[in-house]
Amino acid sequence: MGYAHVSLMLVILIQASFYVLLGMGYVLIYRATRVLNLAHGDLMVFGAFLFYQGLVITSGSVPLAITTGILGAALTGAIVYLGLMRPLAGYPVAVGVLATIALAIVLRSVTTAIWSGQTRYPAEYIGQLARPIELVSGLSISAIDAVIVLTALICILGLPLLLRRSAIGVEMRGVSENALLAAQRGINIHSVNALSWAAATVMAAIAGIFFSLKVRLGPDIWYVGLAGFAPALIGGMDSLRGVAIGALIVATAEVLAARFIAPQIALAAPFLVLLVALWIRPWGLFGSREELERI
Amino acid sequence: MAITAGLQVSPTREIEGSAILTVANLEVVYSRVIVAVQGVSLKVPEHSIVTVLGTNGAGKSTTVRAISGFLPVDDAEIRKGSIHFRGQSIGGLPPYQIARFGIVLVPERRKIFETLTVWDNLRIAHVRNDKPSNWNQQAERLFGVFPALAARREQLAGYLSGGERQMLAIAQGLLCDPKLLIVDELSLGLAPNLVHDLMERIQQLRHEFGISILLIEQDALSAIEIADYGYIMEGGRIVFEGSPEKLRNHKDVQEFYLGSGGDGRTSYREVKQYRRSRRWWG
Numbered sequence A: 001m002g003y004a005h006v007s008l009m010l011v012i013l014i015q016a017s018f019y020v021l022l023g024m025g026y027v028l029i030y031r032a033t034r035v036l037n038l039a040h041g042d043l044m045v046f047g048a049f050l051f052y053q054g055l056v057i058t059s060g061s062v063p064l065a066i067t068t069g070i071l072g073a074a075l076t077g078a079i080v081y082l083g084l085m086r087p088l089a090g091y092p093v094a095v096g097v098l099a100t101i102a103l104a105i106v107l108r109s110v111t112t113a114i115w116s117g118q119t120r121y122p123a124e125y126i127g128q129l130a131r132p133i134e135l136v137s138g139l140s141i142s143a144i145d146a147v148i149v150l151t152a153l154i155c156i157l158g159l160p161l162l163l164r165r166s167a168i169g170v171e172m173r174g175v176s177e178n179a180l181l182a183a184q185r186g187i188n189i190h191s192v193n194a195l196s197w198a199a200a201t202v203m204a205a206i207a208g209i210f211f212s213l214k215v216r217l218g219p220d221i222w223y224v225g226l227a228g229f230a231p232a233l234i235g236g237m238d239s240l241r242g243v244a245i246g247a248l249i250v251a252t253a254e255v256l257a258a259r260f261i262a263p264q265i266a267l268a269a270p271f272l273v274l275l276v277a278l279w280i281r282p283w284g285l286f287g288s289r290e291e292l293e294r295i
Numbered sequence B: 001m002a003i004t005a006g007l008q009v010s011p012t013r014e015i016e017g018s019a020i021l022t023v024a025n026l027e028v029v030y031s032r033v034i035v036a037v038q039g040v041s042l043k044v045p046e047h048s049i050v051t052v053l054g055t056n057g058a059g060k061s062t063t064v065r066a067i068s069g070f071l072p073v074d075d076a077e078i079r080k081g082s083i084h085f086r087g088q089s090i091g092g093l094p095p096y097q098i099a100r101f102g103i104v105l106v107p108e109r110r111k112i113f114e115t116l117t118v119w120d121n122l123r124i125a126h127v128r129n130d131k132p133s134n135w136n137q138q139a140e141r142l143f144g145v146f147p148a149l150a151a152r153r154e155q156l157a158g159y160l161s162g163g164e165r166q167m168l169a170i171a172q173g174l175l176c177d178p179k180l181l182i183v184d185e186l187s188l189g190l191a192p193n194l195v196h197d198l199m200e201r202i203q204q205l206r207h208e209f210g211i212s213i214l215l216i217e218q219d220a221l222s223a224i225e226i227a228d229y230g231y232i233m234e235g236g237r238i239v240f241e242g243s244p245e246k247l248r249n250h251k252d253v254q255e256f257y258l259g260s261g262g263d264g265r266t267s268y269r270e271v272k273q274y275r276r277s278r279r280w281w282g
């Protein structure tokens, strides 16, 4: 196996890591509200712009900018749940999904109104992060890519553990399975769900920050975030473990299609894979059959 | 004159001691049209076990949903009557406020978290501002009453047997520190000897935790054994009430609810005949 293969696998790994961050956000929200959040891409853009604004204000302080992005995203996620999704509880799920489409369009115009449609390159503020790190002689990874892979790895290992072991994780799982019973047992289901939305929006923002540092930032990159629902759906929508596998499948298809067929195909690849997966196994790799009707 | 008349209204409704729960003339409608509960009155005295018996569709679950505040979920509402907890009106309050009074419902269906372990099912139940030491002590006591649960601590609740599910649901409810525990259909789908065993433990819990219990049942035989007082519900009304002896000795109750009239279990045809000949007591 030559360097060409290894570096191709590295590209797939980086892309998959990006999808893990996005896909897990979809899963967290789905588990909380049983809604496919079609505003996830625009929440991602919004979070990334908050980060960019932080950079501008602090003239390039990365820790402060990231804090701005994360706190702002958490707040945004909680507000979206409490202000929009909670009042819709009890309506058919389709109503919730439509509400997220409306939210997406509103967010997009707000973002454009505040920051204009102009493309930015936040990486300019942090030149050293783009510097490559040599893994072995001849094979290197940029610092930002290394951070992306590491963050995804932490999420893959940490989030399921958090959900399984921590008190708040157990509450999230309980509310997800049976909100009525959870409420009867003294759990404030709305603060638990608001937390899920906040966490998911933070993950979207982190993905957005990574993308804006690696590629570019503009209100038009929402479709990158939307593609994250492919790995989530392939993984079964309610399974964090499934997202990791779904992300690998989607990333492999995307990178290979871009390399060997045509770069233009890459954009559609996640959705093509999704269609094939839905055709073979409609309830996802790890999802349960009953979940199907609730999407 | 008026006072005497008032005292004589219904001597059977006199129960000793003060009531923890008083329901008066409760009327509940679903979707603004379907009347499921009609003029129901009942009382649960402090530290007692009271049972509400009745066949499917009698309105038992609707009554307890009204008490615990979960009517709006099913698009139902209290149209008339009142519900008091220790003298305070709780009718129509949201569920979380009612729960804070110390009213805990173990529902008929979906009563445990199947995707959580037994232990997580217990630790998910808590009381606001309660001390952790307090909680641990209660949990240990419950494991004493239900040793089967202690042995299955790390098992997923979805894999428990019917009896174990009931035990877990009750234990979970008790960890919310209730003053009044409402159990809807404890016996549902369980073997008779298991039901008998569970009923005995309910009685034990009443003493150990110093609580009152409202027991909703179709299985009249086992409920009457441990109850201090019983009501019989039919078509959304209370049609008969009294002490366990009185319930046990009433001819129609024997025939219909205890299934011991004539040659054992009542057949559907007999039930229909019974329905035709039955008179209203309420």
Ligand SMILES: Nc1ncnc2c1ncn2[C@@H]1O[C@H](COP(=O)(O)OP(=O)(O)O)[C@@H](O)[C@H]1O
Binding pocket: B030, B031, B034, B035, B036, B054, B055, B056, B057, B058, B059, B060, B061, B062, B063, B074
């Ligand atoms: N969600 C609901 N919507 C409309 N009607 C209902 C609903 N739940 C129960 N009912 C009706 O109310 C009546 C009483 O039901 P229920 O309280 O569940 O009886 P029980 O618990 O005694 O079997 C029944 O006629 C039933 O059809």
Ligand SMILES: [Mg+2]
Binding pocket: B057, B060, B061, B062, B108, B184, B185
């Ligand atoms: Mg019922």
